[in-house]
Amino acid sequence: MTLVEKLKLVRTAMYVPAINGRALEKARGLDVDMLIIDLEDSVPADRKAEAREAAVAEVAKGFPGKLVAIRLNGLDSPEIEADIIAVERSAADCFVLPKVESAADLDAPTQRLPNPVLAMIEGPLGLYNCREIAAHRSVAGLIAGVNDICADMGIRPGPNREGLELALQTMVLAAAAAGKPAFDGVNNKLDDMSGLDAECRQGRAYGFTGKTLIHPNQIAIANTAFGPSVEEIAAAEAIIAASTGGAQRHEGKMIESMHVEQARRTIERSRHTAGS
Numbered sequence: 001m002t003l004v005e006k007l008k009l010v011r012t013a014m015y016v017p018a019i020n021g022r023a024l025e026k027a028r029g030l031d032v033d034m035l036i037i038d039l040e041d042s043v044p045a046d047r048k049a050e051a052r053e054a055a056v057a058e059v060a061k062g063f064p065g066k067l068v069a070i071r072l073n074g075l076d077s078p079e080i081e082a083d084i085i086a087v088e089r090s091a092a093d094c095f096v097l098p099k100v101e102s103a104a105d106l107d108a109p110t111q112r113l114p115n116p117v118l119a120m121i122e123g124p125l126g127l128y129n130c131r132e133i134a135a136h137r138s139v140a141g142l143i144a145g146v147n148d149i150c151a152d153m154g155i156r157p158g159p160n161r162e163g164l165e166l167a168l169q170t171m172v173l174a175a176a177a178a179g180k181p182a183f184d185g186v187n188n189k190l191d192d193m194s195g196l197d198a199e200c201r202q203g204r205a206y207g208f209t210g211k212t213l214i215h216p217n218q219i220a221i222a223n224t225a226f227g228p229s230v231e232e233i234a235a236a237e238a239i240i241a242a243s244t245g246g247a248q249r250h251e252g253k254m255i256e257s258m259h260v261e262q263a264r265r266t267i268e269r270s271r272h273t274a275g276s
């Protein structure tokens, strides 16, 4: 299975600050599909060197059954050169690059990284250019950086993320056009579980393939929202069993070949745990 195929099966990708050894250890036992060990926003400026060393060492120890990524600092930050040198031989499955604004930004750093990248779209230029960013040969998928988008563009999203729809859907469209996964942004409200559930379901309905998270309490809700439900699996199995090839009536609805293909993808998603 290619990395892009594996990433398409990832329901949940949780950030863990590289300097939080206790959280990294805890993360090994959590039912999350992917970890993103963070060197950027969660790490204060005076601990960047320590964070780099810890991230590389943790990846070397391994995270069995999970994909693992390291998020580097911004491409225009003073930290990026040291970040790249530190991870050049890292076995991370991929690297997350924040605040990507154009495909050309990616050419030089991706030539030095040992594995593909997930590009974060976090501002207006990235949004305008995200089709080319998603299509870049070293990009395995996109991640929405909703905090930075809101801060950068002055968006004050409503309770259903009104104001962010265009940004979110633009990213999904760009990733889908490139045949790659798109991960929805984080929800900062650590204690609002019903809000998280609604946001996950909205993200999935928009076409995001998975959700980025910041806390273990968010995992179960997001796994459920982004994984096929028992009902969806049963419906998919029924479509596959009923299919005769062309257009036909099935349980009161028309089904054609694309519905059978969609049903097969649902079954595939239900069978796989990413990283295994």
Ligand SMILES: CC(C)(COP(=O)(O)OP(=O)(O)OC[C@H]1O[C@@H](n2cnc3c(N)ncnc32)[C@H](O)[C@@H]1OP(=O)(O)O)[C@@H](O)C(=O)NCCC(=O)NCCSC(=O)C[C@H](O)C(=O)O
Residues within 6 Å of the ligand: 014, 015, 016, 017, 022, 023, 024, 026, 027, 038, 041, 042, 098, 122, 144, 145, 146, 147, 148, 149, 185, 186, 214, 215, 216
């Ligand atoms: C947000 C937090 C700072 C909250 O911390 P805290 O209140 O201390 O957490 P708890 O006491 O509730 O933690 C309970 C236990 O869970 C473990 N824990 C907490 N968070 C994580 C985690 N992310 N991964 C693994 N384990 C975690 C604690 O260690 C406790 O364990 P134990 O002691 O054994 O009981 C904190 O959750 C946190 O730091 N989260 C990640 C923050 C982060 O990485 N931020 C950067 C990425 S998001 C971003 O940058 C936005 C994006 O760029 C954008 O623009 O939108």
Ligand SMILES: [Mg+2]
Residues within 6 Å of the ligand: 041, 098, 122, 145, 146, 147, 148
């Ligand atoms: Mg950000």
